[in-house]
Amino acid sequence: MSDKYKELSQEELVALLGERDTHIGTLNQECAARRVTAKEHDDAEAARVAKGQTTDQRLATENAKVVAERDALKSKLEQSDADRDALTIRTAIAVEAGKLGFANPEDAWTLLDTSKVEIAEDGTVKGFEKPLEELAKSGRLPMQGAQGDGPGTVTVHQVKTPNLRPGVVTDDGRLVAKVAW
Numbered sequence: 001m002s003d004k005y006k007e008l009s010q011e012e013l014v015a016l017l018g019e020r021d022t023h024i025g026t027l028n029q030e031c032a033a034r035r036v037t038a039k040e041h042d043d044a045e046a047a048r049v050a051k052g053q054t055t056d057q058r059l060a061t062e063n064a065k066v067v068a069e070r071d072a073l074k075s076k077l078e079q080s081d082a083d084r085d086a087l088t089i090r091t092a093i094a095v096e097a098g099k100l101g102f103a104n105p106e107d108a109w110t111l112l113d114t115s116k117v118e119i120a121e122d123g124t125v126k127g128f129e130k131p132l133e134e135l136a137k138s139g140r141l142p143m144q145g146a147q148g149d150g151p152g153t154v155t156v157h158q159v160k161t162p163n164l165r166p167g168v169v170t171d172d173g174r175l176v177a178k179v180a181w
Contacts, residue, residue: 092128103141111140113131
């Protein structure tokens with residue numbers, strides 16, 4: 001026994017031993033908890049090995065899932081970018097078609113070859129102006145204020161129904177209430 005303990009009274013030694021016993025008890029509890037955690041880990045690893053899956057295989061499987069998910073998200077992003085670009089091109093063509101006088105500007109983009117149309121870094125759409133002007137000159141689509149019965153024009157004929165007066169019943173059983181000529 002060490003000389004420093006010889007100078008302690010019996011009560012001081014008992015108190016010192018009590019403190020050490022408490023500390024040893026705390027350490028034993030921590031060790032037991034770590035043994036349980038280690039056992040759970042070992043059991044889980046043994047279950048994976050029993051299934052034929054090692055830790056490396058499990059990690060490889062999880063990695064493959066993450067890569068597949070990343071690729072799917074990348075594909076969705078690329079599709080979203082392509083859809084946005086197509087809408088940008090379509091809108092630019094419709095706006096310019098409206099300026100050129102197309103009766104229905106939204107129809108113009110369907111007849112244009114958009115494979116050569118590009119979106120510049122600043123977001124402007126280029127490469128469709130000349131083909132759009134040629135389409136306007138071709139008459140394949142109706143223009144505002146177009147006259148005649150040529151291709152791409154619509155002619156509406158007004159037809160008047162004779163002898164309809166208020167109070168007259170038509171052949172199909174309708175009662176004419178008011179007629180404005």
